[in-house]
Amino acid sequence: MASGAGAIIFAIFVGDYPKQALVTCTFNGQCPKCLVPCGQLGKYDSFLLYTQSSMISTYHLADGDMHQFHQTCHEARVKPVVNPFWASLPLGDIFVSITLDILYQMLQGMVKHLIQWLIGIFGPSVIDV
Numbered sequence: 001m002a003s004g005a006g007a008i009i010f011a012i013f014v015g016d017y018p019k020q021a022l023v024t025c026t027f028n029g030q031c032p033k034c035l036v037p038c039g040q041l042g043k044y045d046s047f048l049l050y051t052q053s054s055m056i057s058t059y060h061l062a063d064g065d066m067h068q069f070h071q072t073c074h075e076a077r078v079k080p081v082v083n084p085f086w087a088s089l090p091l092g093d094i095f096v097s098i099t100l101d102i103l104y105q106m107l108q109g110m111v112k113h114l115i116q117w118l119i120g121i122f123g124p125s126v127i128d129v
Contacts, residue, residue, distance in 0.1 A: 007091065008089060008091075009089075009091045009092055010086060010089045010091070010092030010094065010097060011092065011097065012097050012099060013094065013097045013098055013099065014099050015101070016101050016103060017032075017101045020032040020098050020101060023084075023086070023094060023098075024050070024078075024094055024095060024098065025055075025078045025079040025081045025084055026050075026077070026078055026079070027077070027078075027079065030077065031047075032050075032095070032098050033049060033050060033095050033096075033098055034047040034048060034049045034050065035047050035048045035049070035050065035077065049095060050078075050095040051093075051095065052086070052092075052093040052094055052095055052096075054076070055076070055078065055087075055095075056087050058072050058073060058076050058078070059081065059082070059083065059084060059087050060087075062080070062082040062083065115127070
């Protein structure tokens with residue numbers, strides 16, 4: 001989005017989960033917004049959020065020692081991407097801009113839950129029919 005003064009403002013990113021992981025430089029199976037461990041996805045605990053300012057300082061290391069850059073990215077649990085597009089957008093935060101992915105995060109999760117609930121009530125043989 002462009003402001004009245006012509007500044008580019010990154011307000012929101014709408015995309016499915018694979019694109020969210022791609023844009024935020026996180027790995028598949030990780031949350032694109034917070035530092036929840038992979039085995040705890042779906043738990044109702046609070047975890048630290050990624051912050052764009054710390055990620056930008058991590059990605060600026062690509063201008064120097066590449067070994068240190070890769071090591072720092074590994075410790076931060078992000079992909080070692082040189083100059084992600086959002087690093088030059090000071091008025092936006094990619095991690096805050098990610099919206100809920102209704103298809104992958106809600107509908108498929110609800111369908112999986114519903115199927116397991118129905119199997120528990122009626123049994124797998126009735127559901128398979």
